Each structure stands twice: as structure tokens, then as C-alpha cells.
Amino acid sequence: MxxxxxxxxxxxxxxxxxxxxxxxxIGDREFVVFVGPSGCGKSTLLRLIAxxxxxxxxxxxLNGTRMNxxxxxxxxxxxxxxxxxxYPHMDVYENMAFGARLMGLDKAEVERRIAExxxxxxxxxxxxxxxxxxxxxxxxxxxxxxxxxxxxxxFLLDEPLSNLDAALRSEVRLEIAKLHRxxxxxxxxxxxxxxEAMTLADKIVVMNSGRIEQVGxxxxxxxxxxNVFVAGFIGSPRMTLVDVTRDGNRLxxxxxxxxVMSALPQVPALKLGLRPDSVRxxxxxxxxxxxxxxxxxxxxxxxxxxxxxxxxGTLLSARTTPxxxxxxxxxxTVQVDPASTxxxxxxxxxxxxxxxxx
Amino acid sequence: MSAVGTxxxxxxxxxxxxxxxxxxxxxxxxxxxxMLAPIVIMIFSAFKTTPQIFQSPFGFPDLTQVGNFVKIWTxxxxxxxxxxxxxxxxxxxxxxxxxxxxxxxxxxxxxxTGAGFILMFFVAGLTLPLKLAIIPLFMLMRDLSIxxxxxxxxxxxxxxxxPTTIFIxxxxxxTLPNELEDAARMDGASEARIMWSIMLPLVRPAMVxxxxxxxxxxxxDFFFPLVFIQNDALKTLPQGLTTFMGEYTTDWGVLxxxxxxxxxxxxVIYIVLSRQFIAGMTSGAVK
Numbered sequence: 158m159x160x161x162x163x164x165x166x167x168x169x170x171x172x173x174x175x176x177x178x179x180x181x182x183i184g185d186r187e188f189v190v191f192v193g194p195s196g197c198g199k200s201t202l203l204r205l206i207a208x209x210x211x212x213x214x215x216x217x218x219l220n221g222t223r224m225n226x227x228x229x230x231x232x233x234x235x236x237x238x239x240x241x242x243x244y245p246h247m248d249v250y251e252n253m254a255f256g257a258r259l260m261g262l263d264k265a266e267v268e269r270r271i272a273e274x275x276x277x278x279x280x281x282x283x284x285x286x287x288x289x290x291x292x293x294x295x296x297x298x299x300x301x302x303x304x305x306x307x308x309x310x311x312f313l314l315d316e317p318l319s320n321l322d323a324a325l326r327s328e329v330r331l332e333i334a335k336l337h338r339x340x341x342x343x344x345x346x347x348x349x350x351x352x353e354a355m356t357l358a359d360k361i362v363v364m365n366s367g368r369i370e371q372v373g374x375x376x377x378x379x380x381x382x383x384n385v386f387v388a389g390f391i392g393s394p395r396m397t398l399v400d401v402t403r404d405g406n407r408l409x410x411x412x413x414x415x416x417v418m419s420a421l422p423q424v425p426a427l428k429l430g431l432r433p434d435s436v437r438x439x440x441x442x443x444x445x446x447x448x449x450x451x452x453x454x455x456x457x458x459x460x461x462x463x464x465x466x467x468x469x470g471t472l473l474s475a476r477t478t479p480x481x482x483x484x485x486x487x488x489x490t491v492q493v494d495p496a497s498t499x500x501x502x503x504x505x506x507x508x509x510x511x512x513x514x515x
Numbered sequence: 516m517s518a519v520g521t522x523x524x525x526x527x528x529x530x531x532x533x534x535x536x537x538x539x540x541x542x543x544x545x546x547x548x549x550m551l552a553p554i555v556i557m558i559f560s561a562f563k564t565t566p567q568i569f570q571s572p573f574g575f576p577d578l579t580q581v582g583n584f585v586k587i588w589t590x591x592x593x594x595x596x597x598x599x600x601x602x603x604x605x606x607x608x609x610x611x612x613x614x615x616x617x618x619x620x621x622x623x624x625x626x627x628t629g630a631g632f633i634l635m636f637f638v639a640g641l642t643l644p645l646k647l648a649i650i651p652l653f654m655l656m657r658d659l660s661i662x663x664x665x666x667x668x669x670x671x672x673x674x675x676x677x678p679t680t681i682f683i684x685x686x687x688x689x690t691l692p693n694e695l696e697d698a699a700r701m702d703g704a705s706e707a708r709i710m711w712s713i714m715l716p717l718v719r720p721a722m723v724x725x726x727x728x729x730x731x732x733x734x735x736d737f738f739f740p741l742v743f744i745q746n747d748a749l750k751t752l753p754q755g756l757t758t759f760m761g762e763y764t765t766d767w768g769v770l771x772x773x774x775x776x777x778x779x780x781x782x783v784i785y786i787v788l789s790r791q792f793i794a795g796m797t798s799g800a801v802k
Contacts, residue, residue: 240692303698
């Protein structure tokens with residue numbers, strides 16, 4: 158059972174404010190991913206939850222108990238570090254036993270838990286090895302094993318995949334997802350990689366410069382991003398954001414064509430958000446749509462992404478089929494699917510809902 | 516390669532034949548000989564009688580002739596001096612490493628006001644020629660009534676050893692990854708246990724460096740025992756060995772065997788500990 162509440166959490170290092178009031182509820186057995194660009198405070202927030210840094214202001218409540226002043230080891234939380242932080246002078250068994258022994262467990266129980274974790278993580282054959290004799294993936298598993306033997310309510314993972322190579326990364330990602338299903342604890346996972354966030358999370362927390370931009374399921378974030386930051390951050394290639402002027406139901410960009418929408422939010426100026434899937438490129442220069450010039454094409458085998466420069470200078474990405482590749486400098490017209498278009502306020506970047514005033 | 520003899524580039528000068536590395540090897544070998552020669556002569560002379568030493572100073576001795584060693588072991592105070600040296604050096608090293616490591620750990624791991632000043636204060640000790648302070652030190656020891664007492668040596672040596680130890684250890688302790696400390700804290704380790712179980716095993720190579728750096732000068736020190744210790748039963752080896760040098764005659768063979776025996780422990784310690792350098796303890800800690 159683990160119910161976490163963060164209430165108005167603020168963090169300052171001397172005079173620098175890093176977190177400006179974080180409010181967040183995390184439920185039992187949830188897999189929550191904090192995602193955001195580097196320096197957005199996601200790792201700091203994780204360290205506050207772990208108890209490694211003191212909370213400047215606000216309250217952290219775990220299962221109804223205020224945790225602000227509770228020692229890290231007494232919070233029922235275990236953490237997997239980015240660098241793994243295995244004790245280099247201890248073998249794998251000792252690495253896992255260190256924390257378990259400090260919990261005051263008796264010898265048999267320590268052994269039983271390590272055996273269980275080792276079996277789950279396929280570490281049986283490695284128990285007598287030192288960390289330097291292990292590969293990156295194995296070290297990663299030991300780091301997770303060390304967290305497992307403490308049987309915590311909450312697991313914290315700080316960019317656990319960033320030191321692995323690309324092939325291993327997707328493999329370990331699957332293992333972590335499987336592990337979460339098996340042990341069922343609450344997991345909080347920090348990453349700057351939106352693919353990791355989308356694939357693993359029940360709930361994603363998008364952060365930016367010390368604030369939460371949006372909390373939601375991967376689908377909610379992708380389909381209804383709350384603002385331009387989330388819209389640009391989630392999804393790959395990024396969503397294209399274009400400033401448009403409005404004339405009735407017609408949206409135009411500076412000297413570069415226009416598109417007609419059936420319904421529009423009732424504001425004079427707005428931003429148009431276009432996913433690579435919601436636009437279509439046609440070679441007809443007179444067709445209805447936005448004018449653009451192709452810059453380059455990424456051929457990916459089953460897919461291709463075309464990057465085209467719109468007349469106002471914005472770089473637009475569009476998905477095309479691999480059979481229909483565009484040459485650089487080719488003039489194209491961008492046609493927009495009104496149903497999958499996002500609208501944002503030109504003033505504060507918030508999402509605008511059709512029919513409302515935003 | 517063509518069969519048409521050697522081209523210009525195939526002809527080699529002395530540098531080409533030996534290569535840069537070869538030249539380097541020659542210099543290093545020569546250096547080793549210069550360094551080792553006195554030690555070898557000392558050991559050779561330990562097996563010779565005084566007339567033999569003067570007849571053939573560099574000759575190879577009869578290694579079965581251990582009369583000098585028997586004599587020094589049974590007829591002189593050598594054992595007493597050796598024991599004194601062990602007590603003084605051992606106690607000083609224990610104090611230096613314990614106090615030095617604790618101070619360096621605090622300076623290296625915790626941020627507190629004045630840490631920089633304290634470190635500078637310790638490091639300033641490096642610039643201090645302690646021998647210049649011998650008269651005030653003598654008066655201090657007299658007032659503490661520990662003249663003619665091994666404590667006087669132990670105190671001075673500890674003070675002498677702390678600056679280098681703290682300097683070396685602080686730098687090393689600072690390089691240890693913070694995440695190790697965080698991980699241990701998450702595991703529920705107290706500050707003392709983090710230091711003892713996690714950090715200290717990792718700084719062992721630095722402790723060895725600091726130890727060797729200090730143990731050699733302390734073991735070989737002649738000056739402070741000469742000033743502080745008059746009682747023959749409390750003399751350390753370097754000081755004690757001078758009693759073998761008579762005003763008119765000196766038994767050089769016995770003296771050299773004494774020197775050989777006194778150098779032996781340090782050489783053995785050095786060889787044993789030097790293996791510690793090789794162990795790259797932190798590799799695999801992170802990444």
C-alpha cells in the first residue's frame with residue numbers, strides 16, 4: 158500500500174529556487190514517470206521524496222504520515238541511482254545484503270530475500286562477483302536487486318537507463334515494466350526521454366523549470382496536451398507549432414497560404430499544433446493549404462519523415478509513406494486534417510477548446 | 516617490401532635501433548643502478564669484517580659469514596632500539612592516519628563554514644620547517660615533562676605527518692561519488708557507518724600513499740630523538756646506531772649489518788603495500 162501526496166513542495170538551494178510549488182497525488186501500484194528537459198527539477202523532486210535533500214516548504218505525506226523529517230531509510234522507499242552507485246568493494250551478495258542487514262533482518266531472512274531477488278533478476282550466477290566484473294546491464298540489475306531486497310512500498314528510479322547502450326535500453330525497459338507488474342509496488346521513474354515515459358508510465362508528470370506542466374496518462378498527454386510545452390515535448394518527431402492569424406474560419410500564416418477550419422476557438426490570434434500524422438504534403442503548388450519547401454527527408458524503412466520549412470520560417474515535420482519521398486528544395490503544399498489539429502492560445506500557450514473562449 | 520636492398524628510411528641510427536623507448540629504458544636502468552648501489556653496498560658490507568670492507572669495498576661477500584648479525588643481535592642494544600623505533604613509528608602512524616583521515620573526511624564530505632580555512636590551516640603546515648622550531652619545542656616538551664619520553668617524539672611526528680595526510684586524503688575523499696553516500700543513506704547507514712563501511716575501504720589506496728609518505732621519514736628520523744631522548748633505553752634505531760661509531764675505531768661491519776636490519780622493515784612494508792596502488796578500487800563504482 159502506498160499513497161503519496163505532495164502538497165505545495167518548494168525547494169531552494171541557497172537563493173536559487175528549483176521547485177516552485179509541486180502538488181501531486183500518486184496512488185498505490187502506479188507507475189509514475191517524471192519527464193522534462195534537463196534542469197527542470199525532476200531529479201530534485203525525486204531526491205526530496207527519497208529524503209536525500211530536505212524539503213524547503215510544503216508537505217510530503219506517505220500513507221497518511223508526514224514524511225518531511227523522516228530519515229530516508231525509514232520512509233519505506235528504495236532508490237535506483239543513475240550511476241547505480243554499487244559499493245565497489247563488495248560483491249553482488251554483499252551489495253544487496255548491506256541494506257537488508259541494516260533493516261535489522263535476521264540472517265536467514267536476508268538470505269531468503271536475496272535469493273528471491275537474484276532469481277527474479279537472473280543474478281544467481283553473479284552473486285560472488287564484484288561490480289567491476291559486471292556488464293552495464295548486470296550492474297543495473299544488481300542496483301534494482303538492492304532496492305528489491307528492502308521490500309519498499311515505493312521504488313524511485315533516477316534515469317536508470319541512461320548509462321546503457323540503445324539495444325540494451327529497450328530490453329531493460331521491458332524488464333522494468335515486467336518487474337512492476339510482478340512486484341506491484343508504486344514506482345516513480347525519472348527520465349528526460351519521452352519514449353521511456355510513454356512506454357512505461359501509467360501516469361506521466363511533465364515538468365518544466367520547477368513546475369508541473371501537466372499530469373496524465375500517455376494518451377491524454379499525446380491527444381490533449383495542456384499547453385505548447387507539453388505538446389512540443391511529447392511525441393516524436395515533435396509537434397509543429399505555427400503562429401496563425403485568423404480571418405473568419407480561415408487561418409493564415411505570414412505570406413504562405415492558409416487553411417480553412419470548420420470550427421475554431423473564439424480568439425483573435427492562436428497557435429496551430431500539427432502532429433506529423435495530421436498533415437499531408439501535396440506537390441500541387443496551387444492547392445489549398447500552407448506553402449512550404451522541403452528541407453530533408455528521413456527514411457526509416459517502414460516510415461519516412463519529411464521536414465519542410467513553412468513560409469514563415471517554422472520547421473514542420475510530416476509523416477509520409479516510404480514510397481513517396483520528397484526531394485530537398487521541392488515546393489509543397491501542406492494540407493491539414495482539421496479533426497486532429499490542436500489549438501493553443503498565442504498569448505500564454507494554453508490549450509484552447511473548440512467553441513469555448515479558451 | 517621490394518628486394519632492392521634497404522631504402523633511406525630502413526637505415527637506422529642508434530636512436531632508431533633502440534628507439535625512444537630504448538633510450539628511456541637505458542636512463543631508467545642507469546637510475547635504478549644509482550639508486551640501488553648504496554643499498555647493495557650496505558648489504559654486502561654487512562657480511563664483511565672491517566678489514567675486508569677496506570680491502571674490497573665493492574667485492575661480493577661470503578654470505579655465510581653472519582658474525583656481524585650475531586654480534587649486533589646479542590652484544591648490543593640493537594633489539595631495544597628496534598623496539599623503540601617500532602613503538603614510536605607505529606604510534607605516530609596510528610595517530611596520523613586516524614586523525615588525518617577523520618579530519619580529511621569531514622573536510623572532504625561535509626560543507627560547513629570555515630572548511631576552506633581549516634584545510635588551508637592544515638596545508639600551511641607543509642610549508643613549516645619544523646626543525647627551526649626545535650628550541651621552542653624543546654622547552655614545550657620540558658614543560659610538559661615528556662623530555663626523555665617517547666611521547667615527545669610521537670607528538671612531534673604526528674604534527675609533522677598530519678598536513679600531508681590531510682592534503683592527500685581530502686583530495687581523494689572529495690573524488691568519491693556522492694551517489695555512493697546517498698545509496699548508503701537510503702540503505703539506512705549512519706554517518707559513521709557510511710564512513711567506515713563504504714568510504715574508507717575506497718580510500719585505502721590514498722591511505723597507503725599517505726602512510727608511506729610518512730612512515731619513511733619518521734622511521735629514519737635522527738634529529739628529534741637526538742634532541743629529545745638521552746636515555747639509551749629509549750633511543751630509536753638511527754640514533755642508537757651512532758653509538759656504534761666510536762671516537763677512535765668503528766666496527767663498520769657491525770654498523771652496516773645494523774643499518775641493513777633497520778632498513779629491512781621499511782623495505783618490506785613498502786613492497787607489501789605497493790600492491791595496494793595497483794588495485795583500482797573505485798573502478799566499477801559508477802557507470
